[in-house]
Amino acid sequence: MTESSIPAPPVVRRAVPDDGPALGELDRATWSTLHAVQPRPQPPYAPFFDDGHPPHDILVAEAVGAAGRPEPAGYIRVVPPTPLACNAHxxxxxxxxxxxxxxxxxxxxxxxxxxxxxxxxxGANRMTLRVLGHNAPARALYEAEGFTVEGVLPGEFFLNGRYVDDVMMGRPLAP
Known part of the structure; x- marks a missing residue:
């Protein structure tokens, strides 16, 4: 691989309202029972952003796509898990x-x-998440980024004819 053929690292930025259509498309294109517990989205599609999912909660990664220009390559949604002051960290x-x-x-x-x-x-000092037990690629990525399993709800979901665990993971956010 030559230096010029090495893909540039993605640029991560806060989402803006105009990202909605592209992120909605990305969300539908990547839907899988490997990670989704909701049914496959069907038309007419709901907007990607709504009152409960504003652009501020989303970070977008842009990378150079097939057309040779930056385009949304992924997103992550991060929110306070509850509205409680005692959980604001x-x-x-x-x-x-x-x-x-x-x-x-x-x-x-x-x-x-x-x-x-x-x-x-x-000001947060802790990050948590939930991942399906059978999603080995996501679990490996989270573990590589310092997340550990903090709990498991065995057989919490019934997907594709089988019971799947819901795995809770977390990590401190110390600098």
Whole structure:
């Protein structure tokens, strides 16, 4: 591989309202029972952003796509897990998607790192998430980024004819 053929690392930024259509497309294109517990989205599609999912909660990774220009390669949604003041020090990843064409290019890792940095900047000192037990690639990525299993709800979901565990993971956000 020549230096010029090495893909540039993704640029991670806060989402803006105009990202909605592209992120909605990305979300639908990456839907899988490997990570989704909701049924496959069907037309007419709901907007990606709504009152409960504003652009501020989303970080977008841009990478150079097939057309040779930056385009959304993935996103991560990070929110306070509850509205309680006693839980304000925690942020939770409630969605991570990487476009098929961008996988293996460090997009997921860049999103997780940017999300942790943004949460720290907001005063959080802990990050949590939930991942399906059978999602080995996501679990490996989270573990590589310092998350550990903190609990398991065995057989919490019934997907594709089998019971699947819901795995809770977390990590401190110390600098």
């Amino acid at each position: 925690v942020r939770q990843i409630q969605g991570l998607a990487v476009a098929h064409w961008a996988r293996g290019r460090g997009v997921g890792r860049a999103l997780i790192r940017a999300a942790c940095a943004a949460a720290r900047a907001e």
